[in-house]
Amino acid sequence: MRTILKLGKQEHRFIDRISELSGENVYSCYQCGRCSAGCPMAFEMDILPNQLIRLVQLGEEEALIASKTLFICASCFTCQSRCPKGINIANVAEAIRYLAEPKGKDHFGPDEVPAELADELP
Amino acid sequence: MNGNGKKKRIGVFVCHCGVNIAGVVDVERVAKALEGYSGVSFSTHYIYMCSEPGQNMILETIREEKLDSIIVAACSPTLHEKTFQSVIELAGLNPYQVEIANIREQDSWVHSDKEKATLKAIKIVKSMVEKVLQNESLEPIRVGVTRRALVIGAGISGIQSALDIADHGYEVLLVEKNPSIGGHMIQLSETFPTLDCSQCIMTPKMVEASRHPNIRILTYHEVESISGYVGNFKVKIRKKPRFVDPDKCTMCADCEDVCPQIVSDEFNMGLSFRKAIYLPFPQAVPGTYTLDIENCLGLLPIRCGKCKEVCEPDAINYDDQETVFEEEVGAVVVSTGYDLYDLNHLGEFGGEKYEDVINGLEFERILSASGPTGGEVRRPSDGKVPKNVVFIQCCGSRDPENHNPYCSKICCMYTSKHAMLYKHHVPDGNATVFYIDVRTGGKNFEEFYQRTIDEDQVLYVRGKVSKVYKEGDKIIVWGVDTLTGRKIEMEADLVVLAMSMVQTDGVNELLKKLRISSDANGWLSEAHPKLRPVESLNAGFYLAGCAHGPKDIPETVSQASAAVAKVGDLFAQEQLLHEPTVVPVDEDLCSGCGICVTICPYSARELDKEKGVVKVNEVLCEGCGACAAACPSGAAQQRNQTDDQIFSMVRAILRG
Structure with a gap:
């Protein structure tokens, strides 16, 4: 499959929105991968934290919203504490989740809670 | 009128600097506005004053118009003041009769409103006219050179x-x-x-x-x-006591054999031991033993004194003293x-907790034929030959958030060398390098790096390691291969960190x-x-x-x-020339308060206690003017930057 790289208005608007919501400079990532190397949840992720930032840089909103990673990130901030550029990746993930919600891409609706867990949850 | 009561003939030359100045400042209007201004006998503009035709125009105008000083309204004096000083010297004038009115950096480059910028340019040039009116002709200060x-x-x-x-x-x-x-x-x-x-x-x-x-x-x-100052420094040098006379020491090692004090060896990066009296390494220059007083049991013969007893040439002298002497x-x-960044900064790699997590210089010693392992690659903890070695680049470098923002430049190449040499020593071992980018900008560097991969089959993994910890006998490395998008965990026997270089x-x-x-x-x-x-x-x-x-x-x-x-x-210079725009003292006005002495950043001023006035070493004075600003009595006046000159410049600017 061929991916067409397009950085048009729509993509820039998406990147700007993510920067605004997260307060992070996503452009500053130089893809060292240290976030992924230390992530305790990476084994469950379909895209690694460094790839998540990369997809933001590429303006790939759809691919991001479709990814499981968004909801696997436990916001433990290990990535942020190791990041040489000081990017809080958990904040970026949170920003993407925020954008995903109105699009109905919430991966875990209340009606999906398994019956055996329902009693334990608030 | 100038200071001597003589009328000056000043020329004003306004430069366009292409569109750098002329794009914002109306240079023609500036030149016109200066015509007939006090002392100005000639005013013009030209596209590039610093070009050869521009310089020639100035030279000819000085001769034709019989000018005695000029103002070039152009870029910052740091760029072309010297150029125009040499031009007017060619015309037979004193180089201190040229002033640069900076209408580029301080005007056209920082403003966009053309009208206001033009008015500002006129003010700047007029203020320089006021300064030039009172400029004296100066000669550089000459000093000798200690070669x-x-x-x-x-x-x-x-x-x-x-x-x-x-x-x-x-x-x-x-x-x-x-x-x-x-x-x-x-x-x-x-x-x-x-x-x-x-x-x-x-x-x-x-x-x-x-x-x-x-x-x-x-x-x-x-x-x-x-x-002191350029060409004439006085250096205080402290001689640390060595307690061994280099001329007498024959390096027989008798002293070392009897010395009871065993300490860590700095030359081998602490991977081996030495005695308190030691030769740093066999080829040391000068070839002499040194007694490290911090680790010696004590110089009193009653406490130890063994080395002195056995020294046949009598080279050991316990009375050696620390001395300070002066040289010119x-x-x-x-x-x-340089030093290497301390491993303790990298807590996520264990700091210095793990013996088998070492820095590049330690690995150099392990590889060295004269090193602590005699040239065999053995790890520090148990002396085993490591079969899996992990090299981690950019440890403390390229990390503006937590460590050093810069690239340490040599690590890519020495890591490549380390991995290659390791494979030469242990052909059945595995060498893995974690990197972010490999930078091989140097003659034959890229070819060397390619050889490490092609011939010595070193595995390069693109991703930065996040954590190194110990599990039983093994060291575990958490990395990532960003090229396949996989988080990697691997076991290592030895980890070599390419630590950042620091001052x-x-x-x-x-x-x-x-x-x-x-x-x-x-x-x-x-x-x-x-x-x-x-x-x-x-x-x-x-x-x-x-x-x-x-x-x-x-x-x-x-x-x-x-x-x-x-x-x-x-x-090669016979004599050194020093800028004469220094700040002397008018002894009649100086009250000897000494404020300027404490304020001078170059130690050029001192109080003459006998006369009760301040003395100036003009060669040390860099003409910063701090003393002139601080002097309460006006005794400290910078040459060609006197209070009178500054006040007339301010007045010219306020007048418009």
Whole structure:
């Protein structure tokens, strides 16, 4: 499959929105991968934290919203504490989740809670 | 009217600088506005005043119009003041009768409103006219040169500098704080990209330096302070007591054999032991033992004294004292080298907790034929041959958030060399390098790196390691392969960290006293990043090697030789010229309050207690004007920048 790289208005608007919501400079990532190397949840992720930032840089909103990673990130901030550029990746993930919600891409609706867990949850 | 009551004939030359100035400032209007202004007999504009036709126009106009001083309204005086000074000198005028009105950096480049910028330009030029009206003709201050150099630090850069200066025919003092010259280079096993043995190429240079009649090597000495000025420095040097007479010591090792004190060996990066009386390494220069007083049981024969008892040539002298002496030099080459960033900064890699997580210099010693393992690759903890070695690049480098923002430049190449040499020693072992980018910009560097991958089959994994910890006997490394998008966990027997290079401890404190500036990362600053890369802004100081920033051996040697070429420039001059725009003292007005003495950053002023006035060493004065601003009585007046001149300039600006 061929991916067409397009950085048009729509993509820039998406990147700007993510920067605004997260307060992070996503452009500053130089893809060292240290976030992924230390992530305790990476084994469950379909895209690694460094790839998540990369997809933001590429303006790939759809691919991001479709990814499981968004909801696997436990916001433990290990990535942020190791990041040489000081990017809080958990904040970026949170920003993407925020954008995903109105699009109905919430991966875990209340009606999906398994019956055996329902009693334990608030 | 000028100070002498004579009327001046001033020429004003307004430069367009292409569109740099003319794009914002109406240069024609500026030239017109100055016509007939007090003292101005001629005013014009031209597209490039600094061009040859521009300079010729000034020259001809001075002759035709019989001008005695000029104002060039152009760029900052740091760029072309010298150009126009030489032009008016050609016309037979004193170079201090030219002033630059900066209408570019201080006007056209920072404004966009054309009308206001033009009015501002007119004000700037008029204020310079007021200044020129009272400018005196000045002659530069002349001083002699001591044709003798000091080189601080005797690693490869210091040794190369000393040899070159000595070969130019000048005397050199080569000061080194350690017991032997050689620096870090003598610790290395082999050097990239040719793999020649570091000791084999370094020791001939060390011997040459020790034999050269123009070089005086002062090992185990430290520079305490430097005073004076370019061409005429006074250096205070502290001799640390060695307790062994180098001339008598035959290096028989009898003292070492009987010494009961065993301490960690710095030359082997703490991977082996030495005695309190020791020879740093077999090829040490000077070839002499040194008694390390901090680890000695004590000099009282009653407590130990074994070494002195066995020393046949009677070279050991317990009465050796620390002494401080003074030397005179004309130039100083700073070649103090580097340190490695402390492993303790990297808690996520265990800091110094794990014996088998080591830095690059420790691995150099392990690889070295003269090292603690006799050239066999064995790990520090249990002496086993490691079968899986992980190399991690950029440890503390390229990390503005937590460590150092800069690239340490040499690590890509030495890691490649380490991995290659490891494979040569342990062909059935695995070498894995974690990297972010591999930078091989240097002659034959890329080819060397390719060889590591093609022929020695070293695995390069693109991703930075996040964590290193121990599980039983094994070290576990958490990394990532960003190329396949997989998080990686691997077992290692030995981990080698390419630690960031940092400025040597204590160097910045010494240099602050000398007013040599350093950048935000502690590296010494050059006078100009492109055009004056080996000189310090403080005249008479030159930079060589890693004290100035991370660099490899070829670059260090080039910089050392380049710095010496500049020392040669200085020593070739009969006399040095110093700017005459200094701040003398009017003894009739000076009350001897001494405010200027404390405020002077160059120690150029002192109180003459007998006369009760301040004396000025004009050669030390850099003309910063701090004293003139502080002087309550007006006794300190900067030449061609007097209070009267400044007030008339301000008045001209306010008048419009």
